[in-house]
């Protein structure tokens with residue numbers, strides 16, 4: 616028996632995937648289309664993985680967890696001589712890699728560079744994905760599939776368009792095929808589950824950091840105190856959360872003039888949480904000063920930092 620209450624895993628697959636490709640090739644859009652909700656989470660979740668989780672694809676017989684590939688969004692990284700070690704370790708830790716090449720641009724040095732790196736990471740299977748097929752005629756898609764096939768050894772090569780949904784489901788199927796058999800790693804729709812609360816806390820933290828990232832890069836933490844469906848209302852979830860800063864001056868920044876900024880943070884976070892949970896959300900967000908929380912191991916654990 617596990618925390619998720621399942622004892623059998625026959626035929627069930629679960630595991631991790633990441634997407635790689637030059638900037639702007641449509642990785643984020645495809646990930647969001649696959650996952651079905653727009654979630655962009657940028658910190659790791661302690662229980663299962665240290666990687667930032669982008670989203671989870673739930674299927675009756677599978678769970679595909681899409682992780683972010685740190686740093687690869689920056690062109691600078693791609694122009695470097697090799698991928699940095701964090702990217703490399705992400706690529707080796709996942710069960711399958713989706714390598715994205717857009718249909719509307721000829722295969723270039725950036726694609727070849729990534730393909731070479733992928734050949735070096737070892738045994739992780741790579742599914743090559745020709746993205747943005749809606750932008751070009753079918754014969755161009757066919758040409759691109761051929762061009763991509765010369766870049767390396769791929770488990771599959773599949774064209775798709777995240778814009779019009781063409782074969783997005785198939786991309787999911789092809790990735791899932793490479794996952795090991797196993798238990799669901801995350802509960803579906805279990806709103807009291809801690810990982811779900813951590814995700815929600817992360818969305819709030821992201822919203823709070825927007826626009827003040829340079830001023831308060833590491834000074835904001837968020838704890839979700841409680842999260843539960845409202846009594847007699849199936850379509851509404853109450854989320855109670857605290858936002859911690861280290862100094863009163865930071866509190867003033869986060870709150871903004873007459874509370875305008877905090878209200879804005881609340882609205883943006885609520886929308887993201889609603890997209891994640893697929894229901895309406897009431898967000899009660901309060902702010903507290905927890906002096907020097909970063910230096911206090913007890914505070915850190917309370918705030919969800921287990922390192």
Ligand SMILES: Nc1nc2c(ncn2[C@@H]2O[C@H](COP(=O)(O)OP(=O)(O)OP(=O)(O)O)[C@@H](O)[C@H]2O)c(=O)[nH]1
Nearest residue numbers: 637638639640641642643644688747750776777778
């Ligand atoms: N027409 C069309 N446009 C797309 C498609 N997918 C993504 N785009 C557009 O291409 C641009 C880049 O998409 P992103 O998903 O941000 O690309 P990315 O690879 O994640 O980019 P980086 O974060 O810079 O690495 C955006 O303007 C998207 O709207 C698609 O299937 N069709």
